[in-house]
Amino acid sequence: xxxxxxxxxxxxxxxxxxxLDFRSFIDLLRQDGDLAEINQEVDPHLEIGAIVRRVSETNxxxxxxxxxxxxxxxxxxxxxxxASLRGHGKDRFGRVARNLGLPRDASWQEICARTQAxxxxxxxxxxxxxxxxxxxxxxxxxxxxxxxxxxxxxxxQEDGGxxxxxxxxxxLQTPDKTWTNWSIFRGMIHDKNHxxxxxxxxxxxxxxxxxWRALGxxxxxxxLAFGIPPAxxxxxxxxxxxxxxxGEYVGALVGKPLDVVKCELSDLxxxxxxxxxxxxxxSLNEKAAEGPFGDYLGYAFDDDRRxxxxxxxxxxxxxxxxxxxxxxxxxxxxxxxxxAALAAAEILTFCKAHNLxxxxxxxxxxxxxxxxxxxVDGPKLRALQTTSRDFCTQLGNLLFSQKCSMLxxxxxxxxEDVDIYNYTELTWAFxxxxxxxxxxxxxxxxxxxxxxxxxxxxxxxxxxxxxxxSDCLFxxxxxxxxxxxxxxxDTSYPPEVKEKVLRNWEAFGFDG
Numbered sequence: 001x002x003x004x005x006x007x008x009x010x011x012x013x014x015x016x017x018x019x020l021d022f023r024s025f026i027d028l029l030r031q032d033g034d035l036a037e038i039n040q041e042v043d044p045h046l047e048i049g050a051i052v053r054r055v056s057e058t059n060x061x062x063x064x065x066x067x068x069x070x071x072x073x074x075x076x077x078x079x080x081x082x083a084s085l086r087g088h089g090k091d092r093f094g095r096v097a098r099n100l101g102l103p104r105d106a107s108w109q110e111i112c113a114r115t116q117a118x119x120x121x122x123x124x125x126x127x128x129x130x131x132x133x134x135x136x137x138x139x140x141x142x143x144x145x146x147x148x149x150x151x152x153x154x155x156x157q158e159d160g161g162x163x164x165x166x167x168x169x170x171x172l173q174t175p176d177k178t179w180t181n182w183s184i185f186r187g188m189i190h191d192k193n194h195x196x197x198x199x200x201x202x203x204x205x206x207x208x209x210x211x212w213r214a215l216g217x218x219x220x221x222x223x224l225a226f227g228i229p230p231a232x233x234x235x236x237x238x239x240x241x242x243x244x245x246x247g248e249y250v251g252a253l254v255g256k257p258l259d260v261v262k263c264e265l266s267d268l269x270x271x272x273x274x275x276x277x278x279x280x281x282x283s284l285n286e287k288a289a290e291g292p293f294g295d296y297l298g299y300a301f302d303d304d305r306r307x308x309x310x311x312x313x314x315x316x317x318x319x320x321x322x323x324x325x326x327x328x329x330x331x332x333x334x335x336x337x338x339x340a341a342l343a344a345a346e347i348l349t350f351c352k353a354h355n356l357x358x359x360x361x362x363x364x365x366x367x368x369x370x371x372x373x374x375x376v377d378g379p380k381l382r383a384l385q386t387t388s389r390d391f392c393t394q395l396g397n398l399l400f401s402q403k404c405s406m407l408x409x410x411x412x413x414x415x416e417d418v419d420i421y422n423y424t425e426l427t428w429a430f431x432x433x434x435x436x437x438x439x440x441x442x443x444x445x446x447x448x449x450x451x452x453x454x455x456x457x458x459x460x461x462x463x464x465x466x467x468x469x470s471d472c473l474f475x476x477x478x479x480x481x482x483x484x485x486x487x488x489x490d491t492s493y494p495p496e497v498k499e500k501v502l503r504n505w506e507a508f509g510f511d512g
Contacts, residue, residue, distance in 0.1 A: 019101035019231040019254055021273050022323065026079060029062055032104055034086050034095060036061040043069045044078070049155035049328045052080035056334035059085040062095060064323070070151035077323045078153070082167060082230065083335035085365075096338050099230035101254065108362070108421060112345035115238060117253060119349065123244075124251025126260040132272025134225075139316040140264060146192045147313065155328045156294035160305060161188040163293060165195060167327040167335070168226040169236045171268050172208045172282070175215055180269070181208050182236040182246035184339075187224070187311065188290055195224075195278075195311045196288040201463075202406055202447055204242060209309070212284060219281040221266035222311055227275025227323050229258065237339035239346050239404040264315045275322040279315040286310045296329040296336030297368050299453045333365050340369035346404040347372060354398065357381040362420045363408065370452065372408045373420040376473065378481055387478060392441040392469045400446035400467045407449060411469045415477055417486060433472040443467040 018025040029035040036055075042048055042065050051063055065078040086094050093111060094104035100114045139145060152164040165187030173180045181204045187197035199205050212220045231254055235246045247269065251257045260269040265279045292304035329336045344361040351358040357380035363369040374395075384391070392413065399405045414420060418429045434440065444465035448455050455462045476483055485491055489498065506512050 015098065015103065016101045016254075018098055020229045020256075020258075022227040022230060022275060022325075023273075025082075025098060025230045026062075026064060026323070028098055029095065032094065032098070034061050034104075036063045038063055038065050039067055041067045041069050042078075044151045044153040045069075046154055046157060048078055048080070048153050048326065052155075052326060052328040053330050053334075055081045056084050056328065056330065056332075059087055059092070059333070061086070068151045075321065076151050077321065078151075079227075079323050079325050080328065081334065082325055082327070083234065083338050085333050085338070093338075096234075099234050101231065108341075109360075112342065112348075115234070115253070115342055115345050116349050118249050119252075121252040121255075123248035124257045126247045126251060126269060127257035128269065129259055129261050129272050132259065132261045132274075133319045134270065134272060134274040134277050135261065135317050136320050137318050138264070142193060142314045145313055145316060147189045147195070148192055152189055153326060155326070156300065156330075158300040158302075159188075159293050160289070160291050161190075163188050165197060165224060166329070167233070167325040168224050168276075169228055169233060170197070170205060171223040171225060171270060172205055172220060173268055174208055174211050175217070177267070179208070179243050180245045180247060181205065182232065184233070184237050186293060186295075188293070190288050190310060193280075193313050194288070195313065196290045196308050197311055198290060199282075199309050200450065202403065204403075207242060209282065209284065218285055219283050219312075221263075221268055222280055222282040223263050223266070223268045223270050224278040224311070225270045225274040225276070227319075227325055228271040229273070232258065232271060234339060234342070237335075237342070239343050239406060242403065264317065274319075276318040276324060277316065278313045279317075280312040281314070283310045283312065294328075294330055295451060296334070296340070297370070297451060297453060298331040301453075301457055304456070332368060337365050337369050340407050341365055343369070343404055343407055344372050347374075347399065347402075347408070350399070350402060350404055356395065356398075357384065359416065360420060364423050364426065366423045367410075369407060370409045370449075371412060372405075372410075373412045373414055373418075373426055375414055375416060375418065375420050376477075378416050378477060381473075382478065382481065388439065388471050388473065388475065389441070391478075392471055396441060396443045396446070396467070396469045400443050406447070409449060409452060409466055409468065412472055413469060414472045415482060417482065418472075429472045430470065433474060434470045439471040441469045441471070443469075 014028050018028040062081040083096050091104045097106035152162040154162050169182045185198045187195040190196040232250045235250050259272040261272045263279050270277050287307040289305045290308040292300050294300040327335050341363040344363040348361040357377040358374050359377045360375040363372045414429050419425045446467040448464050448466045450462045455466050
């Protein structure tokens with residue numbers, strides 16, 4: 001049996017450490033040749049946003065800004081594109097993989113399997129420390145807090161304000177303390193000590209808020225942690241089932257308890273090695289205008305301003321020379337899309353738990369992860385002796401009622417011959433096998449995703465409908481199985497012919 005070299009063991013150890021510490025993650029990207037350290041002065045007013053957005057659109061190196069205009073004595077560094085794509089080769093998903101302790105050439109299937117591995121293990125409660133790096137500096141007098149004094153970025157010129165929260169993790173807890181929710185939702189500076197942030201029905205932050213409201217409370221203890229362990233940020237972005245605490249989930253995922261420390265103002269726990277922690281309270285009564293914001297579906301509307309809850313910041317703790325993460329959403333591809341696409345893994349787990357004949361699931365990045373392809377298990381499907389209408393109706397009623405499907409507007413049902421990870425092949429199946437109208441099943445009363453532009457600005461109820469299953473299976477696939485073959489190089493020629501062609505490919509004058 002081959003043994004690992006010292007260099008290989010060190011690389012594996014670095015990958016494991018990177019998922020548990022934000023700075024180790026950045027160091028690993030540097031080793032991977034996937035970090036651009038920018039030492040010249042950059043302006044948080046649009047310039048940082050422009051650079052980060054351009055990186056997303058070119059699949060370039062992750063930027064670390066070390067000289068941010070307005071940052072006193074280099075106190076505030078900024079890091080972008082923590083989970084966007086890198087390049088176009090076999091390590092295209094390398095940065096996402098590094099968030100989860102995986103090799104940089106991990107496939108999307110391996111990444112999804114990694115996110116679900118924790119479900120096979122018992123939850124691991126966090127390890128409570130007396131202190132940690134996030135306590136190295138403290139601002140505990142609310143009178144000294146001025147969010148405007150921080151070099152908070154204006155990320156798009158159409159934004160309604162400075163969005164200080166785009167890639168931090170909000171921490172809320174139910175009144176009985178049985179469930180602590182970590183989640184990512186955007187937040188804009190309202191005044192010197194308030195952030196106004198999105199809280200929408202079906203989100204877990206809304207569920208927690210309503211539990212406090214039911215007790216007659218007027219505010220909820222809250223924390224916002226930036227630069228936490230990358231695996232924890234990924235977990236916070238995933239549609240983990242209600243009642244599951246992300247801190248315990250991450251412990252099971254990485255195989256060891258997550259180190260946390262108690263907040264200064266409440267019993268909430270935050271990762272001990274967080275870069276920056278803001279503490280305070282979410283109001284159940286006070287609201288302010290939030291938006292517009294250039295969000296992940298690639299649109300910004302002038303009238304997209306809604307009344308959202310205010311979050312009062314009363315304390316800030318931070319590491320020496322902290323690093324502030326930002327995400328600049330827009331057209332593909334950034335971490336808004338990659339983390340949303342991970343919902344497909346949760347959907348697959350749900351399907352298998354309900355014994356549905358689904359082999360695999362994938363939310364294509366090209367669709368902003370608003371589509372999800374479901375690959376059927378043909379023999380299991382035929383054993384049900386069902387029809388397209390009956391099966392798709394059952395599937396839609398189940399899936400569109402689940403949190404894991406909140407961001408999905410269209411499911412594509414395809415056969416085993418279709419590589420759902422190949423968008424060209426998936427599109428081919430969709431346009432040749434799904435007859436418009438007849439093979440499309442609408443779920444107009446399902447809870448909607450209001451962020452989708454055709455929901456919010458296309459007419460109709462923005463909170464209901466806009467959900468569809470497109471059946472890309474022929475009727476024969478429900479009865480006897482497929483009686484067709486794909487016409488392509490792999491299928492239409494015998495092995496000896498293909499081998500000869502490939503062997504002589506470059507000699508023929510073609511690129512390898």
